[in-house]
Amino acid sequence: MRSGFAAVVGRPNVGKSTLVNQMVGSKVAITSTRPQTTRNVIRGVVSGPDYQVVLVDTPGLHKPRTELGARLNSLVSRTLAESDSVVFVIDATAPIGPGDRLVAERLVESNARALVAVNKVDRAARTQVVEQLLEAAEWPFPHVFPISAATGEGVGALLEELVADLPEGPAFYPEGTMTDQPETVVVAEIVREKFLDRLREELPHSLVVRVTDMSTSEGGRIIVEADVVVERDSQMGIVIGKGGRLLKTAGTEARSELEAIWGAPVTLDLRVVVERDWQRRPQLLDRLGFDAS
Numbered sequence: 001m002r003s004g005f006a007a008v009v010g011r012p013n014v015g016k017s018t019l020v021n022q023m024v025g026s027k028v029a030i031t032s033t034r035p036q037t038t039r040n041v042i043r044g045v046v047s048g049p050d051y052q053v054v055l056v057d058t059p060g061l062h063k064p065r066t067e068l069g070a071r072l073n074s075l076v077s078r079t080l081a082e083s084d085s086v087v088f089v090i091d092a093t094a095p096i097g098p099g100d101r102l103v104a105e106r107l108v109e110s111n112a113r114a115l116v117a118v119n120k121v122d123r124a125a126r127t128q129v130v131e132q133l134l135e136a137a138e139w140p141f142p143h144v145f146p147i148s149a150a151t152g153e154g155v156g157a158l159l160e161e162l163v164a165d166l167p168e169g170p171a172f173y174p175e176g177t178m179t180d181q182p183e184t185v186v187v188a189e190i191v192r193e194k195f196l197d198r199l200r201e202e203l204p205h206s207l208v209v210r211v212t213d214m215s216t217s218e219g220g221r222i223i224v225e226a227d228v229v230v231e232r233d234s235q236m237g238i239v240i241g242k243g244g245r246l247l248k249t250a251g252t253e254a255r256s257e258l259e260a261i262w263g264a265p266v267t268l269d270l271r272v273v274v275e276r277d278w279q280r281r282p283q284l285l286d287r288l289g290f291d292a293s
């Protein structure tokens with residue numbers, strides 16, 4: 001049996017979480033068109049007859065501007081230090097830039113044997129993909145794979161190489177496990193996802209969701225209460241939307257997804273609250289579950 005932990009790293013928005021979901025075969029991490037969607041380390045488990053790879057999805061590495069950003073970056077460093085291997089994801093639809101080079105440098109510094117995944121080939125021109133592959137091949141990493149995390153193209157070959165690189169070891173999770181996240185976190189993330197693509201500019205970053213209560217009624221209905229936390233009074237109205245429309249649409253979508261997962265009726269009670277500048281305040285970050293390094 002081969003087993004181990006593989007960190008999935010890269011700059012924001014390159015498709016790390018989409019890749020983890022594709023490899024696990026189930027949605028364990030939320031995704032969006034907004035950079036910095038992922039804000040904690042999420043483990044997705046891929047089990048085969050003679051292997052278990054624990055993929056560790058990480059927040060996109062970036063130049064931090066807030067206390068939150070700094071905490072997210074140090075989370076990535078710690079994950080790298082604890083991993084057996086690394087998948088370094090870049091985006092074929094945009095030229096390799098300073099953001100990607102920053103990640104490459106960090107990987108070289110930490111002596112990681114990274115597999116480079118050139119992602120989103122389904123949306124890139126052939127010449128663009130070839131150019132990226134050539135450029136990525138100049139980094140001192142052993143393999144470069146063209147993939148599409150969205151369609152699954154090339155993902156099998158990447159997984160095969162990842163497994164071949166793993167040390168001999170036991171399974172870390174029981175068969176059938178797909179993620180290590182507590183249910184309240186999964187629920188909060190699903191709710192947050194429904195807002196992300198609908199919000200503009202800085203607002204996606206200002207949003208955090210906290211499940212405050214979960215219970216099951218006698219009839220088997222699951223009742224979830226959650227706070228949708230923003231940073232400023234002015235953001236409250238935007239999140240609620242005209243006549244409550246945005247809150248309602250996002251809430252309905254989240255509720256349907258939860259009903260599909262649980263196979264039970266769900267009541268989702270969302271409350272919008274303001275916690276001023278939570279991204280910059282260490283105590284609030286602690287309370288919202290973002291560990292300090």
Ligand SMILES: Nc1nc2c(ncn2[C@@H]2O[C@H](COP(=O)(O)OP(=O)(O)OP(=O)(O)O)[C@@H](O)[C@H]2O)c(=O)[nH]1
Pocket residue numbers: 010011012013014015016017018019030031032033034035036037038039058059060061119120121122123147148149150151
């Ligand atoms: N066309 C296409 N789109 C993709 C592919 N992979 C990811 N995307 C899209 O790219 C966007 C970002 O994907 P995510 O998986 O959230 O990216 P991420 O790297 O996890 O982003 P952060 O968590 O913010 O660092 C989403 O809109 C995805 O649907 C792909 O292979 N093809």
Ligand SMILES: [Mg+2]
Pocket residue numbers: 016017018029030031037038057058059060
């Ligand atoms: Mg992500």
